[in-house]
Amino acid sequence: MLENRGDYFKERIKELEKEAEHLQMQKQEIKEIITLSTRIFQNTQIVDDIHNINEQLNIEYLRLADVKMKIEKYNEINDLTKQSNEKGKEILEKTIEYEAEYNQYSENIENIETHFQNLVQAAYGEDGVLNYSYENDVKKRSSTGRIKICCQIADENSHGRLYMKINMFDLALFLNRIDNNTGCDLLIHDGSYCKPNPGAKAKVVNYVDNYLKDAEKGQYFITINKSEVEETDLEDFRKKKMIVAEFDREHGDEHRFFGCKY
Known part of the structure; x- marks a missing residue:
């Protein structure tokens, strides 16, 4: 060319x-x-x-x-x-x-980036990077259209941190919707939250729980294995009545969902 x-x-x-x-x-x-x-x-x-x-x-x-x-x-x-x-x-x-x-959406973008920074700080006490930018070069084609997104945290090549980064990216968008009272005020992370970094997971869950309670709106559902969080954090979730349903795989699977083993 x-x-x-x-x-x-x-x-x-x-x-x-x-x-x-x-x-x-x-x-x-x-x-x-x-x-x-x-x-x-x-x-x-x-x-x-x-x-x-x-x-x-x-x-x-x-x-x-x-x-x-x-x-x-x-x-x-x-x-x-x-x-x-x-x-x-x-x-x-x-x-x-x-x-x-x-x-025209600069305030929304700044708010999303700020939420991501706050979530990374809550989880790891570190700074993360989430930047949106518009590609105005007419000679190029971008895989994300004209909007380029850069999202990074330290050591993100590890399995646990990579999935935590993805979850925090989702949460940054979700909390921005809560702030602006627009779009779907429900977020579901279905499946294992990934076993590494148990302390980080509990911190993020508590951060979001407190934020939604202050906003008095929004629902965040997650499914995690008990082994993915510390026992003290799990007990804290129980005391706060944050757990909707809790199932036990022990005792011959008699307490599993629907009482059935798949």
Whole structure:
């Protein structure tokens, strides 16, 4: 791909215009030759020259047709270049329009980023990174459209921290909806919350629980194994009556969900 197609086409157009001007001059010369040949044909009485003159005329007409065809091609290229420029202008205008629309949500974006920072601080006492940015380069294609999202925490390559990062990203969006009283005020994290970092999980759950109670709205449901949190945190959840349902896999599975073993 060329780095700057606009400049390339402009230079190419100039070259084609010069060549077209040269061809126009050739066309004029050919017309003059045809005129002269026609005049000779009309004025001469020499029968022997008629055949030669007709052959010359045919040659010149073929050359003239070739010149006309090339001029039409150059004009077609000019039209395509104009269309390409107009389409590029349209893309640029749309990009600017979408960026202006994106900027209208700057407060929401800042709020989401702040929630993520607070959740990482609550879980690990560290700083996390969550940045939204708008890609306004019309030459690129982004896998997330025009909005680029960067979300990172320390040591996120470990299994526990990676899943905690994903959960905290979800929670940042969820708490932003709670703040703005918009969208779904329910979030469900179904399945194991991941066994590593038991202390971090309990801290996040307590943080969200306190936030929703202060806001007096919103529901956050999670399913976790008892082994994924410290016993002291589990007991604290029981005292606060945060546990909706608790099932035990011991004692021959008699207390499992529906009393059935799957």
